Amino acid sequence: MKRLTLFLLLIAIGMAGTLHAQQYIYDYKRTADNYFEKKDYYSxxxxxxxxxxxxAVKPGEYRPYLVEKSGKTKQKKLKDYELVVYRLAESYRMYNDFANAEKWYAxxxxxxxxxxxxxxxWYAVCLRSAAKYxxxxxxxxxxxxxxxxxxxxxxxxxxxxxNCxxxxxxxxxxxRYEVIKVAGNINQGGANYAPVPVSSNTFYFTSSRPDSVLIEKNDNPFINTxxxxxxxNASFDSEEKLPIPMEEGMEQGVAAVAPDGNVLYLTRWSVNNGVKKSAIYRSVRQGNEWTAPEALDANINVAGYSSKEPYVSSDGKYFLFSSDRPGGMGKFDLWYCxxxxxxxxxxxxxxxxxVNTKDEESAPxxxxxxxxxVFSTDGRTGFGGLDFFSSKGSFTGWSAPENMGYPLNSAKDDLYYAALQANNALQKGxxxxxxxxxxxxxxxxxRRKAKMAGGQVLDCENGQPLAGAKITLLDSTQRNVLETQTTSTSGSYMFEVDMNRKYKVLIEKExxxxxxxxxDSEQLTMVDSMMNPSVCLKRFEIDKPIVIDNIFYDYNKASLRPESREVLDTLYYLLLDNPKMEIELGAHTDSKGTDIYNLKLSDARAKACVDYLISxxxxxxxxxxxxxxxxxxxxPNTLPNGKxxxxxRQLNRRTEFKVLRN
Structure with a gap:
């Protein structure tokens, strides 16, 4: 009887344990589903x-036919397995752990x-984020x-x-660039981003590193501020927060400082029911601290929409930011004041x-x-994620944005460019x-890898260096102006250029x-600098004739000989190089023949030259x-003795041109 009682007790304990284990096993998925629905993807x-x-199914051993050939109970378990694997992949991806997500999407x-x-x-996105293009x-x-x-x-x-x-x-x-992860403790714990240089050895930045005070309170310690x-250079340490008040329930960061150092613009945001809303605030320096930030008005922060990522240009003239406010092209656009x-x-x-696309534009x-x-976007062809693009121009018009290349850009998100020097902003930052x-x-x-291309400008008459010439560097593909310089007394110029790119140089002087x-800068792949051949410019004066040598016509005719066309081609190229120039092309004869005949002949010859240029x-x-x-x-057509x-006569039978307008 005692043995039977003990046996039944053991069975009961075993059944209770099994039921408890089954319930415990079931709770893993149920708990995970709850966290998933709440968008707590890490948990x-x-x-x-x-x-x-x-x-029972192990990763890598799953086969689709197992579902088709199994019974209903097994089918249910296999369907649950599929859902768990899928949601595991989704969870990893949603908090940007693409490496683990890739494994489960596979x-x-x-x-x-x-x-x-x-x-x-999403499997392809994860592969791309790992640069497995x-x-x-x-x-x-x-x-x-x-x-x-x-x-x-x-x-x-x-x-x-x-993109791939x-x-x-x-x-x-x-x-095109050297990219080095900043050493020191700057990148330790949480996210660290959006540096704002304020001196040669100091910058502000946004971080979600754990806050020891919040850890003690058992609150979420990862708060951005x-x-x-x-x-x-590439080593920074940080032990202190910026002394600026915070608001409970808000996070803050992604800031900009006015050139005088006394006004700070920053982004503040909160997340409610998984929806993030942000606005731009303004704070003023008072001694070593900052005043409580105040939200900018509806000109910047439109009710019901988000504004973020303020930037003030180094000359203090422009304020830029990103916003999804009405009037944009799509999601977040770039705006300015x-x-x-x-x-x-x-x-x-x-x-x-x-500049803006239907997708995200960020961090101007x-x-x-x-x-x-310079800005970041995922709406243009690049390496994937947010890439850096640059556009030349002013706030009245911009050139087509260009991807700034590898390794400044990567397969993941790249944004928040900050310059170290205002006078050479894109060199280092x-x-x-x-x-x-x-x-x-x-x-x-x-740090940008500097590649240089230059040359020298001379005066054609004396072969001496020509100072004060305007040199314009253009992209020969898109024809947009990249930079202008003026030659010094040495007549020299030098531009910083990119490798494997085609350029055009325009040289002008009054x-x-x-x-x-x-x-073509192709040869710069092997060297750091290249010199183009020297170029000489020829001086002219308005309404002063310039003889065109070696223009020949058939005897007593106005028709151009083939060798004359070759000479006129040089004038054609001169007119191409000077697209605003207007000229008069004149023909002269010697004194043989009547005045009327010679006038008619010279007029026909001049017209033949002009017709050729028009053709x-x-x-x-x-x-x-x-x-x-x-x-x-x-x-003189004759010598003093009458001979x-x-x-x-040869000198008098000439063709010349003069500049009427330039």
Missing amino acids: AAQYYNKALGTF EAVNFDPVQFPLVRY EDALTQFQLFRQSYKGYDEYSNRTAVEIA EFAMKEMQLPP LYVAKGS TVNSSGGLSNATNLGTS FYDPAKQVL YISSDRESVCCLEIFAV NYFSKNFNF KGIQKERVISKGYGEARPVA DNPEG
Whole structure:
């Protein structure tokens, strides 16, 4: 009887333990689902991982036919397995752990595409974020072939395919920048990003590093706020917060400082029910501290929308920011205001379709010295995620933005460019990127690899260096102006250029004929600088004739000989180099024949020259012809003794031109 009682007791204990274990196992998935629905993806991932251990199916061993051939109970378990794997991948991705997400999406691509239609797309995104561009391209192409929807994902797939193709090509080119992760304790704990240099050895930055006070209160310690970093070059340490008041329930950071150092603009935000709303605030320096930030008015912060990432140009004239307010092109756009002498801001204006896309534009930076806008976007072809782009121009118009290349850009998010020097803003600075992090932005020091191309300008008459000539560097592909210089007494010029790019140089000086030429910087892959051949400019005076040598006509005729056309081609190229110039082309004869005949002949000859130039494409409004006959000799037609002077007659039978307007 005792044995039977003990046996029954053991059975009861065993059954209770089994029921408890089953309930405990069930709780892993239920708990994970709860965290997932609340958008706490980090916690969800931890519990989905635990839930996976309860399934008989092991990662990498799953086969689709197991579901089809199994019974209902087993089918239910396998369906649960699929959902757990999928949501685990989603959870990792949603907090930017793309490496772990990639592993589980690779498993999930074997699942039913009807139930999980976007798995292959996100698998490809994870591969791309790991710079596995060739594999990512294959997956994006497979997704495009199988996906039947016409929506944001089908549109983004085309962008991502272009990104992969672009990145594979660009990464074969020599790097334009050196990128080094900043040492010291600056990148320790949480996210660290958006540096704002305030002196040669100090910058402010935003960080979500754990706050010891909040840890003691058992609150979420990862709260974004502004910190102060001190150091130099690529090593900084930070032990203190910026002494600026915080508001409970808000996070703050991504700041800008006015050139005088006394006004701080910063972003503040809160998250409610998974929705983030941000606004831009203003604080004023008082001694070593800052006043409580006050929100800017509706000109910047439109009710119901977000504004963030303020930036003030180094000359203090422009205030830029990012916002999803009405009137934009899509999600977050870049906007700007002018700043008046008292610090007031004009009405906010959208930077327009030359810069903004239907996707995200973020983190504006503007160099007023070279008129270059730098910003980040995921709406243009790049390496994936947010990439740096630059655009030349002013606030009345911008050139087509250009991707700033590898390694300034990576397969993940790259944003918040900050310059070290206002007078050479794009040479040295800092960026923020999550390229080396599982989850978070970190701060990197960047330095542009300087490649130089130059030359010398001479005076054609004396061969001496020509000072004061205007040299314009243009992109020969897009024809936009990149930079201008003026030659010194040495007649020299030197530009900083990129490798493997085609350029055009335009050389101009008042009362000199302009010239231009093209060059390719391909040879700079092997050296740091290159010199173009010297160029000489020829001086002219308005209405002063210039003889064109070696213009020949058939005897007693106006028809041009072939060798004369070759000479006129030099005048044609001169007119191309000086597109605003208008000239008169004149012909002269010697004194043989009647005045009327010579006038008619010279007029016909001048017209023949003009007709030739027009036939080459010169506008007829720019060239006029005039025959002078024998009226303006430059040498005697006869000698003092009355005999013929062949040399003189030869000089008088001439063709010349003079500049009427330039």
